Amino acid sequence: MPIDPGLRRLALRTLLAAFAGKSAPDWALALLSEGLAGHTLFGANIAEPVQVAALTAQLRSVRADVLIAIDEEGGDVTRLAHRTGSPYPGNAALGAVDDPDLTRTVYAAIGTDLAAAGINLDLAPTVDVNTADDNPIIGTRSFGADPLRVARHAAAAVAGLQSTGVAACAKHFPGHGATLADSHLELPTIDAPLSVLRERDLPPFAAVIAAGTQAIMTAHIRVPELTGSGPATFSRAVLTDLLRDEYAFQGAVITDALEMKGAAGAAGGIGRAAVLALAGGADLLCIGARVDLALVEEVAAEIVAGVGDGRLSLSRLEEAAERNAAMASWTQQPVAATPHDGALGYAAARRAVRVEGSLVELTEPLVVQLESGHSIAEGRVPWGLKPHLNGTEQVSVVPAEASPEALAARAGLRPIIVVGRHTHRAEATRALIESLAASHTVAVVEMGWPSVWRPAGARAFVTTYGASHANGRAAAEALGLTAAR
Known part of the structure; x- marks a missing residue:
């Protein structure tokens, strides 16, 4: 019909x-x-x-x-x-x-x-x-x-x-x-x-x-x-x-x-x-x-x-x-265009970074990014510190499959910076971070929703309240890992 x-x-x-x-x-x-x-x-x-x-x-x-x-x-x-x-x-x-x-x-x-x-x-x-x-x-x-x-x-x-x-x-x-x-x-x-x-x-x-x-x-x-x-x-x-x-x-x-x-x-x-x-x-x-x-x-x-x-x-x-x-x-009502400073978002992200503990003794670290899934709302959008690093070595691992001994060996005498999202949620993630902190100077960068969990033995805990490009740059700057601009 x-x-x-x-x-x-x-x-x-x-x-x-x-x-x-x-x-x-x-x-x-x-x-x-x-x-x-x-x-x-x-x-x-x-x-x-x-x-x-x-x-x-x-x-x-x-x-x-x-x-x-x-x-x-x-x-x-x-x-x-x-x-x-x-x-x-x-x-x-x-x-x-x-x-x-x-x-x-x-x-x-x-x-x-x-x-x-x-x-x-x-x-x-x-x-x-x-x-x-x-x-x-x-x-x-x-x-x-x-x-x-x-x-x-x-x-x-x-x-x-x-x-x-x-x-x-x-x-x-x-x-x-x-x-x-x-x-x-x-x-x-x-x-x-x-x-x-x-x-x-x-x-x-x-x-x-x-x-x-x-x-x-x-x-x-x-x-x-x-x-x-x-x-x-x-x-x-x-x-x-x-x-x-x-x-x-x-x-x-x-x-x-x-x-x-x-x-x-x-x-x-x-x-x-x-x-x-x-x-x-x-x-x-x-x-x-x-x-x-x-x-x-x-x-x-x-x-x-x-x-x-x-x-x-x-x-x-x-x-x-x-x-x-x-x-x-x-x-459809006419509105006058107002240009804005392209650095606005990056400056705002810097203001959000929170540091607990000490960031000293973190020079020339090994950066370990913990791979994580994404929600359907987010989609597959790049995140993390890698685009902002000044040549610092980074490896990406799946926490449940990673060997803390292998990562510790790769780091050698270098400190380790662990970057993750929602690090508190999975037992394997928490265990990996705390195992690394038992043998190395470790800082954690939390780029997801923060919780009250803090890893035993970690030197510092950095919270960005998000994983956008701006958040990543702000974290890298706080850690002194960005190239000269």
């Missing part, structure tokens, strides 16, 4: 698609002419600034008000700098410095970079309060574990970003910071009463609403008291009763990627997830990164079917489309 073209166009106005490649395929352009709200760019779409600007101009040539979105958080989550690492520290480092003016300035610089590339919607900042040290998906993306600190930096980040004409999208409502599971892979549960969320997780969202954020992103998390057995992304109690009615948010509600297990897995498919999200109160639906024409048409058809069979009201669909159009219109 043919799909009503008016309803199809209305459904497309609620969708953020994506595509592979450094230029837009014909189908991605055709959908924009048919009403598609926009596209999200990922690392696979990014080569260098001139190419990105040409790509966004190509999209905008079809429709001036297209939404072009990206996950550019600075720190460990970067798309523009996915080949080298971000020139900005991330939220954890900014929270550690605790200078809201610095946070505002850094986010204004990020916004300036995005605007120059033709991108008008940043799926940032992350405003989750990271209360779980072993959170596998938030961590250094958070400004910290204190709700009030996170709130003041969240507001500053939104103000800085939006001063450049780039819409901010604060995430992940109602708070992803207490989870011990990754919603890309499963549906995490936060079994806490609403009273706890009000004190712990929701203050930053109140702050970004007051700061005028254009958008807020949903979390694919289950909060039984509010969401029952499903995720917040589908919950009217979360998106309408709490966010709209109680917190008076008037902007666009954007879903996290519906392809994630926390959404598609809970709904039985991306199309069904789209209908449930819209019915719950979401406006703009991120389909995900692996998108083609067939998937977009499938999702649009399911939305149209949802209107037909009563799962979704026509007025709710129209409301969602109008909110998205209003945000797109906001991004």
Whole structure:
């Protein structure tokens, strides 16, 4: 049965698609002419600034008000700098410095970079309060574990970003910071009463609403008291009763990627997830990164079917489309470009470095980088000290497979600097570091979310609060390992 073209166009106005490649395929352009709200760019779409600007101009040539979105958080989550690492520290480092003016300035610089590339919607900042040290998906993306600190930096980040004409999208409502599971892979549960969320997780969202954020992103998390057995992304109690009615948010509600297990897995498919999200109160639906024409048409058809069979009201669909159009219109307001110092992020990262113990007797060391995995949000982005070293030898090892005796022998009389992320999490990592410290002068550089663990026998413990290119340079400078500049 043919799909009503008016309803199809209305459904497309609620969708953020994506595509592979450094230029837009014909189908991605055709959908924009048919009403598609926009596209999200990922690392696979990014080569260098001139190419990105040409790509966004190509999209905008079809429709001036297209939404072009990206996950550019600075720190460990970067798309523009996915080949080298971000020139900005991330939220954890900014929270550690605790200078809201610095946070505002850094986010204004990020916004300036995005605007120059033709991108008008940043799926940032992350405003989750990271209360779980072993959170596998938030961590250094958070400004910290204190709700009030996170709130003041969240507001500053939104103000800085939006001063450049780039819409901010604060995430992940109602708070992803207490989870011990990754919603890309499963549906995490936060079994806490609403009273706890009000004190712990929701203050930053109140702050970004007051700061005028254009958008807020949903979390694919289950909060039984509010969401029952499903995720917040589908919950009217979360998106309408709490966010709209109680917190008076008037902007666009954007879903996290519906392809994630926390959404598609809970709904039985991306199309069904789209209908449930819209019915719950979401406006703009991120389909995900692996998108083609067939998937977009499938999702649009399911939305149209949802209107037909009563799962979704026509007025709710129209409301969602109008909110998205209003945000797109906001991004078209002229804003004067403000150039920034390219060294800004590196200076900010230096301010975040914390040193415990003594860095003396660490000259001419052997640097041992502990290989670690990456979250889906981060992707495979280079990290560590190697790009900044002045000829210092570095080896990379897998902690569970490494021989402390072999590493000690390789170091000889030299001190050892161990560089890792989340070094406290694995027993093999902790054992390797403490074994090396028993025979050598050892310093540890922690580039992930810090914990209270400190290795026995280590001479120094250096915390960077992130693993961006800027964080790596700051650590290398603190250790005296950088070449003369």
